[in-house]
Amino acid sequence: MDDLIICRCEEVSLADIKRTAHMYQCSAREVKLRTRAGMGYCGGRTCRPAVDAVLEEVTGEKPGNDIPLKVSPPVRPVSLSTLGGSERHE
Amino acid sequence: MYDVVIIGAGPAGLSAAIACREWDLHVLVLDEFPKPGGRLLGQLHQEPSGEWWNGIQETNLLLEKAQKYDTDIRCGVSAYHIEKLEHGYAIHTNQGSFETENLLLATGAAESAVPVPGWTLPGVMSIGAAQVMTNVHRVKVGQKGIVVGVNVLSAAIARELQLAGVELHSMALPASNPATVQHSNPNTVMDGLVRIAHLAPSAFLRFGSKFAKASWVRRLAVKFYPKGGVKMWGMPIHIRKAILSINGNDRVESVTMCRINADGEQIPGTEENITVDFVCIAGGLYPLTELAAVIGCPFRYMEELGGHVPIHSERMETPLKGVYVAGNITGIESAKVARAQGELAGLSIAADKLKAHADLQQHVEDAVKLVATTRADATIQFHPHITDGRHKMEQAFQQTKSS
Amino acid sequence: MSNHRIMDHPVLGKLEKTEEITFIFDGKSYTGFKGDTVASALLAHGIRQLRVQEESGNPRGIYCNIGHCFECRVTINHVEGVRSCMTPIEHNMVVESGRLQPVPFKSTEADKLPRTYAEFERGLHKEDDPHV
Incomplete structure (x- = not known):
């Protein structure tokens, strides 16, 4: 069961998360940053609740009012040409 | 500059757009799916009365009304960032940027x-x-x-x-x-x-x-x-x-x-x-709130509502000036509740913009009641304590406003 | 194509056939109906695999079908990373599945490296540290 993939984008397994949490005795946030669980192409939309459930179980941290890992723009992958464009609709 | 940009053309977004157009606001609706309707499109179930709830038909009813009011609905547009401007917001999308005084986030839910x-x-x-x-x-x-x-x-x-x-x-x-x-x-x-x-x-x-x-x-x-x-x-x-x-x-x-x-x-x-x-x-739904997070809406974690939800009032306003929410982003409920919330949000936006119209306030109050009765009559209750969750959210909004 | 289509539905009625559209997926020609997405047109032909995980090569197909998961991303008319579940098919559209990518250099010792400057400094004074 430990080789179960939790984060599909980055193929982070349950074992990866458990090992990292155990080795560094760190916060849920740090486990995410170290394993990249929830930080792949989809921005965590698919696995965020599952990753949070695993981390609650592994680290014992209960979800607070803030979203556990800050959501940063862009919230969709964007091409450089889109970012560089200055097209503006008033 | 738009009066309001609505992100999400599901039951909440479309109903809000109709309400805003009825008061002649300059409205733009954006959705990243090729067709409007959101998750409503796929819905098909039999009501206790024996009648079928057909999401495609329900969507078409909303679209007909929106068309009657000449509503600008653009599909295939993905919003990736929202920026605060001096007098409103800039919405950055794969189809360019749009500036607006008010913003309604009706982005729905994602699956767990x-x-x-x-x-x-x-x-x-x-x-x-x-x-x-x-x-x-x-x-x-x-x-x-x-x-x-x-x-x-x-x-x-x-x-x-x-x-x-x-x-x-x-x-x-x-x-x-x-x-x-x-x-x-x-x-x-x-x-x-x-x-x-x-x-x-x-x-x-x-x-x-x-x-x-x-x-x-x-x-x-x-x-x-x-x-x-x-x-x-x-x-x-x-x-x-x-x-x-x-x-x-x-x-x-x-x-x-x-x-x-x-x-x-x-x-x-x-x-x-x-x-x-x-x-x-099948892991259920959770509110899709990422755009609310990037503009800095404060959040509450509420299990009754399905997870992290941007703080909002019963008239669907957030503590950020000009930012409103409606539908599943405010908590997981049925499409009928989302539709009622959308209409309420649209009326709130119109009321806040057209302050002179006294009867608009009455419409907003009626719409608040309609959301509550729609919730009470809902066939599907996603969470048994949804009403408690809604009360807690209203308290959270009042606290945020007074602090 | 029709054996994967829901032609008659007891509530939604008969499937109204619209204009047929021909597009290319991995060099082969396929047809779908106007209104299909790349994902739905391919699934109607029984095609499930749309890409591989770029690093491991493990196969992927549609997962959420509503634009959230990006698992169905393909290359369309030379633009990479396009969601097949959100893109309507068009005449002569060229769709290519996602392939294995070369893996950038990865440290196998990452777990042993210091996390903070304080840890790094403490590490300097260890006698068995090969970097001293």
């Missing part, structure tokens, strides 16, 4: 995953994916499948697959692991199932009447749950069987199922292989 070994194989999809493929695109997702996760949403969609002639072996729980805690315990799942017992006139009623609402009866029901499952529309629902793994090389070929005890623990030696070519994963 229930990870099971093998769930990355082609042929494994979320139950919502199967719903859209079946009812919107009219493509069969496979010849024979199984549903992993037993809840309000998955029972309703399993029935939709069956209606379309897609064969399902059964519905069962995911095997217990740290990521499936809520979904793999038979007692928790049974408590949830009793809430949908009243859903459809025939099949669900018969299912529900088997398990009275007292919790000790439910505990007994879980303990003595029949090995063959309880059939709903001829399809077995198993809450004492779990899916251990999904198997196949390049695509789904089978699943391994086992029996579990009343606490969700695997009973060794009961494994069996079932040939299927697709699997639907």
Whole structure:
């Protein structure tokens, strides 16, 4: 069961998360940053609740009012040409 | 500069757009799906009255009204960032940027995953994916499948697959692991199932009447749950069987199922292989709030509402000036509630902009009441304590405003 | 194509056939109906695999079908990372599945490296540290 993939984008397994949490005795946030669980192409939309459930179980941290890992723009992958464009609709 | 840009053309976004257009505001609706309607498009279930709730028809009714008011709805547009300007907001999308005084976030919900070994194989999809493929695109997702996760949403969609002639072996729980805690315990799942017992006139009623609402009866029901499952529309629902793994090389070929005890623990030696070519994963919905997060809306975590929700008032305003929310981003409820919330949000925006109109305030108050009665009349209750959650949210908004 | 289509539905009625559209997927020609997405048109032909995980090569197909998961991303008319579940098919559209990518250099010792400057400094004074 430990080789179960939790984060599909980055193929982070349950074992990866458990090992990292155990080795560094760190916060849920740090486990995410170290394993990249929830930080792949989809921005965590698919696995965020599952990753949070695993981390609650592994680290014992209960979800607070803030979203556990800050959501940063862009919230969709964007091409450089889109970012560089200055097209503006008033 | 728009008066309001609405992100999401689902039941909430479209209803809000109509309300704003009725008051002649300059409105733009954006949605990233090629067709407007959001998750409403795929919905198809029978009401207790026997009538069908047809999401495509309901969407068309909203679209006709929106067209009557000449509403600008643009599909295939993905918003990736929102920036605060001096007098409003800039919405950055793959189709350029749009400036607006007010902003309504009606981005709906995303599906929670229930990870099971093998769930990355082609042929494994979320139950919502199967719903859209079946009812919107009219493509069969496979010849024979199984549903992993037993809840309000998955029972309703399993029935939709069956209606379309897609064969399902059964519905069962995911095997217990740290990521499936809520979904793999038979007692928790049974408590949830009793809430949908009243859903459809025939099949669900018969299912529900088997398990009275007292919790000790439910505990007994879980303990003595029949090995063959309880059939709903001829399809077995198993809450004492779990899916251990999904198997196949390049695509789904089978699943391994086992029996579990009343606490969700695997009973060794009961494994069996079932040939299927697709699997639907059903972990329920959670509010999709990322755009609210990037503009800095404060949040509350509320289990009753389905997770992290931007703080908002009962008139759908957030503490950020000019930012409103409606629909599933405010908590998981039915499309009818989303529609009522959308209309309310639209009226609130109009009332805040056109302060001179005294009768608009009355419309807003009526719309607040309509949301409450729609909620009370809802056929599907996603969370039993939804009303408590709504009260707590209103308190959170008042606290934020006064601090 | 029709054996995967839901032609008759007891509530939604008959499938109204619209204009047929021909597009290319991995060099082969396929047809779908106007209004299909790349994902739905391919699934109607029984095609499930749309890409591989770029690093491991493990196969992927549609997962959420509503634009959230990006698992169905493909290359369309030479633009990479396009969601097949959100893109309507068009005449002569060229769709290519996602392939295995070369893996950038990865440290196998990442777990042993210091996390903070303080840890790094403490590490300097260890006698068995090969970097001293």
